[in-house]
Amino acid sequence: MFEFWEVDQKYDREIHVDTNHPNASDDNDGTPSRPLKTINAAAQIATPGTRVLIHGGTYRETVQPARGGTSPEKMISYEAYQGEEVIIKASVEVKDFKPSVGWRLTRGFRGDPEKTKGIKVWEIELDPEDFKGYNPFCAVNILHDRLFIEYDKTDMTSYLNRRGMVFVDGKPMKQVPLYYMLSEQENAYWVEANGQKVHIRLAGDDDPRNHTIEVTNREQCFAPKVPFLSYIRVKGLTLAHAATGAPVPQRGALSCYRGHHWIIEDCVIDWANGTAIDCGNECWHHPIIEGQIIGHSIIRRNIIKDAGVCGIAGLYVSNMLVEDNLIIGTGWQRMELSWEAAGIKFHNSQNSLIRRNVIKECYGCDALWLDVANHNNRITSNVFIDGIESREHLFIECTRDDENLVDNNIIWNVEGRYDKNAVPKEPGSSGWYKTTELPIPNGYGIYLEGSDRVRMVNNLIGKCNKAGFFAKVVAFRLHPKRGGTSRVNKFFNNLFYDCGEAAIILPNEHNTVEGNAYAKMPPGYLRVMYPEPEMCLDLPTWQEFCGFDKTGYTCDLEININSDDLTMEIELKEELSEVASDEKVCTDYFGNEVGDKRIPGPFAISKKERKVRFSIDPRKLDE
Secondary structure (H helix, E strand, O other): OOOOOOOOOOOOEEEEEOOOOOOOOOOOOOOOOOOEOOHHHHHHHOOOOEEEEEOOEEEOOOEOOOOOOOEOOEOEEEEEHHHOOEEEEOEEEEOOOEEOOOOOOOOOOOOOHHHHOOOOOEEEEOOHHHOOOOOOOOOEOOOOOOOOOOHHHOOOHHHHOEOOOEEEOOEEOEEOOOHHHHHOOOOEEEEOOOOOEEEEEOHHHOOHHHOOEEEEOOOOOEOOOOOOOOOEEEEOEEEEOOOOOOOOOOOEEEEOOOOEOOEEEOOEEEOOOOEEEEOOOOOOOOOOOOOOOOEOOEEEOOEEEOOOOEEEEEEOOEOOEEEOOEEEOOOOOOOHHHOOOEEEEEEOOEOOEEEOOEEEEEEOOEEEEEEOOOEOOEEEOOEEEEEEOOOEEEEEEOOOOOOEEEEOOEEEEEOOOOOHHHOOOOOOOHHHHOOOOOOOOOOEEEEEEOOOOEEEEOOEEEEEOOEEEEEEOOOOOOOOOOOOOOOOOEEEOOEEEOOOOEEEEEOOOOOEEEOOEEEOOOOOOEEEOOOOOOEEEOHHHHHHHHOOOOOOEEOOEEEEEEOOOOEEEEEEOOOOOOEEOOOOOOEOOOOOEOOOEEOOOOOOOOOOOOEEEEEOOOOOOOO
């Protein structure tokens, strides 16, 4: 049972901030007629029980609260006044440009300069006054912990790019590592070695003076300067252009900085270079202090767009409530082999509830990744959709001794991340005699690595390049005292649809599989890898040889999902049979109670309906 802690707030004091008010000054008292000019000024004087009301406008600053609240009843709140648009930007607008000269646009020394005529590159000399204390154009994306990077497996370009970003009319430019590449790429920028000058080429070789040009100059938008501040609420703010580095450390555009009992709601996080929100212990190099509370925060109804590496990051978190968020476009930096790339990435998550989120268009990374020693978490009523060159949507790693529940989710369309040219061809009968899976292809709905006791119930898992489910044993990763066995996992009442090679690939038979339904599957779609040779079965032999899915069945239906408007159309060619409901899941995808029997998958579909179309957006946005 999840422990909810939030209570209604009664504030003792209100402080108004209005950057556009004619009388605004940080020397004012913060009344509506004499508001403060900057949010950070309010953050220095706010005390427990204070609500900071921020009027509409663009605030180019980093808000660094001086203190937190003291209890659920005595929080400090930072919120948009009456729903006005408040934008905190970690960037500065630049207006001085001059033609870029003295650099070669041709690829080689003997390149023909005539071919680059007409290309217009402009130079921006960064104002030192705008970069006091932090210049992201001097720092590369990854500076800190490089221990786990496997250099032979990844292109290091994005890791070694500068953290600074350039925006044209609110849209990002693409960074190139060498100057001449500007001749090959419009809407691009290049940074000089010392990070003091940036060279830009606009689309159509346009003049930058015709546009709004912004360069990032701060690491974060909202982050305490000292750790462990707690009981802070952030509501209704837009935070943009944070020049965060690649995790670890996990330092977000909006950072709890190791504090606990935060509420982050109704915010928009836009174009964070690395991480959008961090809510855990930041880095595994920090010792955990005796009695330290980590997590216990609420992250809800936010829109997290275009985070370079990770949407929400939390190290050693407990009792997290993550609900009703839209996380879209994560991972464009393509740093998935830095091991922190995901829509949501938690380490050692315990007693947490992740529900009703939409995570889509992840580039090369997972929608949700639970890494090491995750216990008693529930992942329910989420949409994980469109994993673009992603290995899997849901990854649970090195989790051993307590159950985690994954129920009523839609897990759809994961393309796989691998070199398709490296897959060996199998002409004629040559592929018949291999004894186990080819190790290269992937694209899984759910992937477990050395994890036991995961309970997967009433999910819809479809359009996976390789398999709906896949697991590895990882016997010699001894954490804390034993290796992973990939045993005692349970698959109840899931609906698997149109997966490339298989619905389920188990490493062994020491798991429980019952009541699942399968549609549009290829031959040999139910598999057990070990002991070799692997068994590639159909449903009757799955039932006979393994004793699995005695009440499972195949079905004839069509499912189409529009990921733009989050609608689903299901056409039934035959009636779906009901199976026994799982005792631990008493509701469906939409939160409706279910009886003793239900059809596989997350929805209750009337027996009379043959074709239905409905919204699958699970978020509750009006509460």
